[in-house]
Amino acid sequence: MRTLTTLTRLLGVVSLFGGDRRIQLVFTHDERRPGILSAGVPEALRRLGPPVIGWEQATATRFDLAITASENDALTELDAPILLVPHGIGYQKYYPGSRVTSGLDPEKLVRHGEVVPAAIALSHESQRAQLIRSCPPAAERAVVIGDPCLDRMAMSRHRTSRYRRALDAGGRTVVTLASTWGKHSLFGRRPELPVELLGCLPFDGYRVVLTLHPGVWAAYGPWQVQTWLRPAIAAGLALVPPDHGWQAAVLAADCVLSDEGSAALYAAAVDKPVLLTTPGSPTTVTDSPLAALARSVPKLVTELGLRDQIDGAIARHRPGSHAPILEEAVEDSGAALLAGLLYALLGLNPPDDPVFPPVADPEPLTSPAAAFVAGVDASGELVRFPLVAEKSPDLEYRHVLAHADNAERRELDAATVVYADEPERLAGLLDHWPAARLAAAPIDGGCVVRDSTGETHELTADADPVLLSAFAYVRLTTGRPFAGDLNGAAVSALRRH
Template structure:
């Protein structure tokens, strides 16, 4: 087939797992717009990783041009990019640039003393050093490479950590990323789990549900980021099924090949284990609580090992909210723990995060034997994860009446957490579209949504009949738009409008509390959600 664009160089990307693809995409962001370069992808099916599940789907979603492995090893390429030495890189007819597939070189291959990413028997084959260049995050890695494989050490190039550099360059996007995760105005709690029985998910599989049941929904957003190995080992259907209840009640589950960088940037606090994301979170200045046990595969003296010895530990028995607030409020990004971990992850005095893109791009173009583009070298901004829909089936809500308003606190009601019996003005809210019959029959407030289609007038007129069908219910509420909610009690209807973006269902809780306390609604009110204060106008409907 005749090509439309006559690219002069061909780059082969060797994808072993979804994790390696994620790391290589950071590198490709430095060459993506260069019309002199045609990029294709391949997968070494002969040495397939046990964690390779999901690679085909990820590449299909990416839309990359695929080349079968047999064809790839029989074709000359100008450069091959890889993030694992375990593929048959020696068979390729191309200079190979080998990247790390984690936060540095912090783990042994299970059951061995071989450092992952630096296997001397894979770096040197039949007396030949396989990679034309080995990209290293910092100079201590070069020292380590000299000790492990002296023959390969001259090919080491200290360029910094692309993943971390990309995230640091995107820190200004944190508010936007929080909004994309549905967490505008809220703290983001990221549960970041690697794979294996000693991980967060392995030790505390019900942690997402426990968090969502214990944290006020309008103050906290829980985001779960699982290592692609979890998805590969159990299968996407099973993982989603296990997390389906948590997701139904507001937990955001990040897909295996997108969104983990956005989640870390948006995070207010991270609960993690011995995986790379705990190290990256620390280097980004995030408070980290370790919930997984230390791992036998962690390299002594690495950032992961140092973090395991210094970071506060998550207590599965203690109150989740108190632990998270203590971690956030007491965190000092300039603490010795943070500085120590950061020095291990990023670079030393000679390599900073700002140097990574220029150094790495210069290395790539040197291997391609091409002049660099004139534009400055920089990584593409971290993208927001795709939007997700869904409506929480039910809430447990309570309130505190203040001199000038009402502070409302509500929790998703999955039926697995505490009943929150201590809440003042406690009431149950259920959504007609997603709530079960049992939940709808016990709710004080029934909610519907008129935004897609529906007449407010007809809904108000039909509300008395609906109220008679649900004896337990004292109020019906219909969301009108992003700012307003109309309520209908047996006494009449009112329209409540907020002056800021909130979940309009909260306005029904505000009205419920006012009517329970005084029997009437003021024309002007104020709703408090954590630290937020929202003015509310009330009009007869």
């Protein structure tokens, strides 16, 4: 494999060999001629734990089959029939700065007058015409297999609740941002979008998730990516690593914000509302299904309210609305079609009922938000937002809440409510942060708050303790009793002496 992207694609393909002891798999990559986005491949293989051999050994060994997701490897050096599979839904992209379709480079498909792959996988019959235009001699090797990644996602849709739990979504609306790589990508053009969303989507109503193309991680490295995104992660962003669940993050989404990358097509294929976040990309094949999808879905407009656009996309989405475009991108296939091709190339009988394993659970990099701005919005609802943006929505009784141990010093200096995990610390919190008007801590079924006069109240309700402490501050400010209604939840209050 050449990159993390191709490794991920190959893992989906070879998952069909699970349980078949006739097949032994080994992995290799050409460390002598790395690709521009090959960083991270050795580390990913070490985490995965398969047998790995060097390129020199691979080229000196006879294999029954070689599977690759890139025509850019030195495939002629391998002694094996070669299956070439695309690393997206079909062939939707040009190589940057050219009009050569990625995956169909004629200079790589034909060497010394011979077609290199024994089989070239297509996701749709229409791609045969693409191949004929790009490399006529290779067209006879084309085989339509559908899309293994989409097949796995389709077979995993019943696990959506499981994936949402892994993302700690609860009953919140999941907004998944999915970025490809490069300067025309979501992350390349709008790197501030995760923070903008966290600052305008109520914390208790929305869960913001980000998936980045493996090329982003390879180009900059995990440390740099996480450093850039540290403010967003600290505010509650769920950042999904490239090899731990981007498909699940799409399946779990109520709305997907994307660019002109394959993730947008996958989101559409599993019938998600899609909002395009960037202008058109010059690397998108002009007459491709991806280009058609980009023309058809709504665009995220910076000047308009982000929340209204997301809510509107969800409300207006009609199941099956993307179907006409997807019908030109991928054909129904299933595991049997791909298994038939794989085992035919191997000269073996396929299993009776081949199946793909389900999509892996997401393992997001995330952190509990430690500071919030809260208040009453125009609808009269008490809401809170992570304290990340310079501007937050207009709120009545606006105030800051900060965790005594986990928030930054500047956040605590600005806090009206300081909260901790232990009720016995309340008096000390107000002594340490004298500008705060309330100290709060969770108790069974609610929270306990202490004001600057030393009065202590227990509030119980079916609500998050931090939001309940914000409710207490609003009631204290308005002079109303602590008992009342919090966004439909009954709050009872008991004064402690």
